[in-house]
């Protein structure tokens with residue numbers, strides 16, 4: 089088992105990232121996720137496949153554009169190009185809360201022990217941890233804090249209304 | 251050519267320290283006068299020892315400081331480094347019963 | 357004061373354990389310095405010139421006597437016997453050891469204090485009017501709104517890795533004592549003629565390299581919409597704020613580059629999406645928090661006290677202090693008392709552990725156990741009876757906390773500068789001390805009247821020099837510390853950014869230069885009622901320039 093955590097458990101990752109998407113017929117078999125740009129240009133062809141589909145967004149992509157395809161998207165991958173870049177938190181939160189996406193939201197990039205708590209609160213449920221992270225200790229990080237103040241993907245009401 | 255020492259902050263204490271070398275090897279001291287000096291072009295050994303100490307989590311943020319040797323000991327050329335070495339230039343407030351020892355290089 | 361709930365307590369305890377674990381991972385080497393830095397900063401721990409520095413949050417400037425005693429205990433036990441009150445109303449310790457920090461946090465948590473989000477690129481401790489709840493010119497008490505912002509912003513999952521730090525200030529009075537115009541978001545509570553309460557929202561103020569006055573982007577927001585509106589602003593900022601250049605990452609640059617109008621549209625559009633969300637405050641949400649900030653049991657007193665009046669006449673030193681360091685109180689028979697942290701014997705804003713303990717005792721004895729810190733780096737006892745003022749003054753004098761200089765020339769704001777700060781380009785405390793030494797005559801300082809002089813040791817401007825009537829910025833010119841003067845700044849409701857008057861002065865010339873500027877003012881003011889700032893605005897820089905540079 090590698091560095092992948094989903095729903096708080098270490099798991100094997102069934103997905104294959106795919107970037108060189110000239111020809112839809114040449115895609116690897118199984119579940120693949122493709123860059124947003126490719127998704128937009130090829131999605132009709134992609135949707136004919138018999139496998140699950142996902143998409144990986146840049147931090148500047150607007151998650152609202154995925155809404156019409158939610159029923160065919162099982163995975164949305166969001167990136168942390170470096171630890172300090174927090175744009176994907178907003179992307180995840182909007183996907184889950186505003187647009188009601190129920191599939192997998194995955195964090196990739198600089199995904200570290202001390203951020204997963206915030207990530208899960210924003211709606212991430214899958215994490216490709218950076219290879220140097222110690223998975224057993226990371227699993228504790230989800231519960232390091234149990235008190236939260238804000239409404240978020242994991243909590244409907246602010247603390248003063250609970 | 252300028253004379254240099256290597257300085258950093260001790261990870262645990264945060265205090266300013268200087269890389270020193272004696273017969274048994276290298277160590278870090280808050281006393282600038284004990285610091286190992288080297289000409290700029292020969293400071294490679296100091297540099298690699300300092301970097302090693304960073305990797306070993308003994309110190310953080312190591313870098314070279316230009317110094318001169320005076321009658322009163324090693325003296326950094328820049329004001330900022332002199333303040334780092336000798337402490338704040340102002341009279342510090344005093345309170346009774348303070349437990350933390352005030353250890354500074356003279 | 358806000359009383360912690362069981363949840364609040366638990367949150368602090370969990371945070372301390374989390375930080376203890378982060379420290380131990382760091383000491384074991386499991387966490388690299390780069391990554392630990394992100395974590396320690398979010399808990400107020402910097403690495404400064406000589407040592408670590410721990411910044412402890414004083415939420416919107418409110419402290420109880422018990423908390424003050426804990427701060428004294430920490431200063432003695434883990435530090436070198438003193439602390440420093442900053443322009444963010446927080447307190448900083450200059451010498452803690454990393455391995456002691458979890459213990460310090462334990463002690464703080466026991467009295468409902470912490471260092472959460474006092475640094476790092478997240479929403480910082482909210483600041484406010486140090487006279488909140490007692491000011492005679494108050495429109496509405498800002499503290500409940502500050503507390504709601506504290507809860508909303510603490511560990512906000514979405515906004516903990518912003519492009520840059522984010523500071524919010526709230527003021528509820530006619531006079532702005534919280535410098536709202538120079539915050540990322542400034543909020544002023546106002547009332548319409550009909551008495552309806554609302555918020556003015558300013559965005560994009562700030563100092564540093566590119567000083568800017570905040571833009572009014574909402575002129576009357578219903579209080580119930582405060583948090584949804586903040587959420588909308590922060591979301592726009594988190595999405596669009598620049599991350600490519602540290603110096604352009606603050607929201608002021610985003611507002612500036614986007615344009616005020618367009619920025620407002622973006623915020624309003626986002627707000628439409630969230631305004632009806634669960635974050636919208638209901639009447640009872642506001643009332644429940646307001647209940648934490650009830651008045652103490654004031655006695656029914658007259659605003660005339662014959663003993664006080666006699667003391668003023670019989671004791672001229674007391675009268676001088678009473679003249680400058682008191683403020684009217686909304687309750688008759690009470691005054692607000694400024695404790696000056698600007699004595700000539702101690703660096704600006706510094707307080708020893710002994711003083712802290714004594715201040716705690718005085719607060720218990722004279723002011724319902726409550727203490728406030730101000731953004732001008734003083735302390736306040738907010739509820740002192742007229743009849744107690746003389747004895748309080750006597751005790752403050754022995755503690756060296758009664759310099760009668762509030763809002764006067766020697767009430768200098770000064771950042772720590774190069775005596776402590778790793779980013780500094782010059783020292784600031786010695787300059788503040790030299791000025792205080794030179795202008796140590798009450799009559800002269802009093803004659804100058806209301807004036808502000810602020811000093812920063814580098815362009816980051818923690819000493820708020822841009823918004824002082826007279827600002828001093830220390831820079832490094834070829835290895836020599838030199839000091840640049842700006843004139844005409846203000847941090848109040850008439851906020852403005854000071855302008856550089858000319859070439860910088862060396863440390864030995866700066867005090868005389870300031871004396872010369874003051875001469876120009878004294879010679880040219882229309883009457884003693886005309887303040888330095890008003891005179892400067894009327895005269896323009898020319899006569900001042902002329903005097904300094906011929």
Ligand code: SF4
Pocket residue numbers: 771772773774777778779780781812813814815816817818819
């Ligand atoms: S203004 Fe500069 S020198 Fe002063 S405290 Fe801030 S960063 Fe340090």
